[in-house]
Amino acid sequence: MKLSLVYEVVRWEEKAIHAAAKKKGIDIQMINIDTLSIDLEQGKLAQFGDIALQRCLSYFKSIHLTAVLESKGIQVVNPFRIASITGNKLYGTLALLKAGVPTPKTMISFTPETALSAIEDLGYPVVLKPTMGSWGRLVASLSDRDAASSVLEDREQMFPIYRVYYLQERVNRPPRDIRGIVIGDQLVAAIYRLSAPNDWKTNTARGGKPQLCPITKELEDICAKAAKAVGGDGLFGVDLMETPNGLVVHEVNNTTEFKNTVPTTGVDIPSLIIEYLQTQKK
Amino acid sequence: MKCLECDGDVKIPEDVLDGEIVSCIDCGTSYEIFRDKSGSVQIKPAKVEGEDWGE
Structure with a gap:
């Protein structure tokens, strides 16, 4: 089975996944989306191998390339059917509601x-x-x-x-939310994201601070249910808030980042991703 | 490599990958790594964050 990783900019995550593959002796072809020009009538796109890990920063570029790759018989993680839901907050909320996953009004x-x-x-x-x-x-x-x-x-x-x-x-929550990393259908790591001073948002990209979050049965169950709601069996970053009535899921992310989760939890997410890709049948 | 803005040093890690972002240690300007036709590592100004960038 041949693997590829499609990217636009190499972040910590892409570099770590590449290193994890190398450590396991697995050749993963790194493909910069900005170098591509694809004839849609071309029969096979051999450079992508059997499975392509979609890690493009640009959602629009990634969803379009995923559609092309799948049309050529290449398995993409995450697939188009998941990426098209998780890439849009409304579609994601509709999927969560349909599956009965608690989510903010x-x-x-x-x-x-x-x-x-x-x-x-x-x-x-x-x-x-x-x-x-x-x-x-x-x-x-x-x-x-x-x-x-x-x-x-x-x-x-x-x-x-x-x-x-x-x-x-605006949910009545502590000044933090939770990011759970789901691989396949399993919650493998979780962090609290504490709001930066003078900011109500918790995104670590905006200065939110990571802190270890214990994995409870409640957290495991709701993350698995949220991942299943948006299509299941893939790689997800599930965002949750703690409310007086329990956990609610406000978003499921498609090309999740984990550079803060790995050092905070000690979980080797890049290796788990490679192992997950190897379990995919092709 | 030399920074295109201030001529300061831009350190390139040994295991650098195409598309990786590196910064000038003096002025902080960010650069994206690419390889020229001969396969040599080069730098170009990093892209500005797109409206659809993210997770």
């Missing part, structure tokens, strides 16, 4: 007027998120009507995807 609107009405139904403060995006980018906490009106007015001047108003209750 969410509303969707398509104009500033109906969004404002939805915000007031949810009750301040409300979190407005782009349906596509990551690292907390353009995620806004709307504390009152003035703030909400101002942000909605700004969004109207932006690219159309930002005019789809995905609105979520």
Whole structure:
């Protein structure tokens, strides 16, 4: 079985996966998406091997390349059916709701007027998120009507995807959330992400600090259920919050980052990913 | 390698991969690694974060 790793920029994660493969004596072909030009009528794309690990930073580039590779019979991890759900917060929420996974109360609107009405139904403060995006980018906490009106007015001047108003209750949680790493259907590691000083967001890309999170039966079960909800059997970063009524899942990430999780938990996630890829039948 | 901005040192790790980001130790400018036609390691200005970048 031949493996490839598709990337756009080599982050800590891609380098660690490459090193883990090398350590196991496995040849993994590193392919920079920016070097590709693919004739869609070309029969075989041998350089990608049998299984391609999709690790592109750009969601749009990655989902399009995944579609091409799958059409040529190459197995992609994660596959298109998972990536298309996890790449969009609305689709992800719909999948979680359908599977009965606890998730924050969410509303969707398509104009500033109906969004404002939805915000007031949810009750301040409300979190407005782009349906596509990551690292907390353009995620806004709307504390009152003035703030909400101002942000909605700004969004109207932006690219159309930002005019789809995905609105979520701001959950009463401690100043941290949980990131669980799921490989296959198994939670293998978890960290708390503590908000940086003077920031309510917990994204480590924005300065959130990692801390070891014990793996409980409750955490294991809800992470496995969330992964299954978005398509199951893949590599996931499940984001959860602690509420007075238990854990809720607010997002399942597709090309999850783990550079903070590995040193915090001591779990060798890159090696586990390589082992998981080797179990894939081809 | 020399920084294209300040001429400071840009250290290239021995196990560097194409697409990896390295920084100038003096001014902090980030560079992306690539290989030229001869296979030699070169640097170019790193990409700016895209709106669809992430997890």
